[in-house]
Amino acid sequence: MKRHDRACRFDLLKARDRIGGWLCEAPLRRAPNLELGGVAGRLLVSGEAEFHYGEIAGYWLSWAALYAPNSNLMTAVVKWLDRQWSGPYPAATRIGARADWRNQGAPSFDLAMIVRGLADAAPLVGEAACSKAAARIAGWLDRMVGTDGRLDPWLVLDSVGFPDRWSTRRGPYQIKTSATLLGAPTGWVPNRILRAAEETIDDWSTRGDEQLDWHARLYAMEGLARVFPEQRAKIGFDHAAGFLPEQVGSSWGRPRADIQAQALRLLCLDPLASDTIRLQLAEVVLAHVSVQGAVRFWPDDGTANVWCAIFAHQALDWCIYRQGIGGIRKPDSRELI
Secondary structure (H helix, E strand, C coil): CCHHHHHHHHHHHHHHHHHHHHHCCHHHCCECCECCCCCEEEECCCCCEEEEEHHHHHHHHHHHHHHCCCHHHHHHHHHHHHHHCCCCCCCCCEECCCCCHHHHEEEHHHHHHHHHHHHHHHHHHCHHHHHHHHHHHHHHHHCCECCCCCECCEEECCCCCCCCCHHHCCCCCHHHHHHHHHCCCCCCCCHHHHHHHHHHHHHHCCCHHHCCEHHHHHHHHHHHHHHCCCCCCCCCCCCCCCCCCCECCCCCCCCCHHHHHHHHHHHHHCCCCCHHHHHHHHHHHHCCECCCCCECCCCCCCCEEHHHHHHHHHHHHHHHHHHCCCCCCCCCHHHCC
C-alpha cells in the first residue's frame, strides 16, 4: 500500500470519528430564542444555532438511530417535532431564521424526511410518541397531493416573493421524497399519499437527467437506490476537476460538502465502483472537516453545517467499510439518510 493511501485511510477514520462526536452534541446545543430539543441546520462561528430545521431533525434522528442511539436525546427531538406540528399552521421550515422565503410554506421533501426520522427513532423512543407526531405531519402531506394525483413539492402559504427554483418545482429529486414515504411503517401514511408517491416515482424514474443541479440529481439517485437497489448510479465524475460542481456539466466552481458526500455514498453502495474515485471524493470531503469535527458547507466557510456533517459521516463510514478498515455500518440503500 502506498504511503499516501495509508495516510488517507487513517485520515478517514479520524475524520469520521470527529464528525460523529460533534454530531452527538453540537446540533442540539441550547441557543437564545430557540426551544430545547430542536436540531440546528447551521451553527454560527460562535457555536450557537443559527436556526432550527425540521428536515435536519429528521436526518439527525435517522443518523442517531444508526450511529449514536440515545433515547433521552432522541426523545427530546421527537417532543420538539410534536410541539412544532401541533398548531393550526405548519411549522416554519427554518425556525429562528430571519426573512427566509422557506418559511412561506411547507415542503413535502422536508416532511418526508421528518417522518423517516420519526420511524427510525420509534424503536428507541416509543411507537406511540413517534407515530403521533408523524400523524400530524401526514395531515399536511395530504394537502400536497396534486389534482393529478402526484405529490406537489410545496404547500405555499404566502406566494409573495416565493422563488422559482428546482426545490420549489416538481422534479426527479421528488423520487427521494416518495421513496421515503413509501418506506414508512404501515399505517403511518394514508393510502392517498402513498398512491401519490408511487405516481410521482413512475413519473420521474427515467428522467433523472432533467435535474441539472447535482444536489438535486443526487437526491433523485438516492431515491432510486431505495426503490431499485440493484441499479448502479451513473455519476459523471471529472477527474481533472476532482470533485462534483454545483451544476451538472460545469467545469468550474468550488466543492460543496453535501454534494461530494452524497456522491461518495452512492459510489459506496456499488461494490464495483472505482475505488480511485471514491478515495478522491473522500479527500475532498476531508477538506471540509474541522479539527472539532464540524463540517463546512464550503471549504473556507466559517459556519458549521449539520446536514453536511450527517451526510459526510455516513459517506466516510461507508468508504471506510469499502476500504476494509473498520466501517461501522455496511453500505445499505435502506439506511441511506
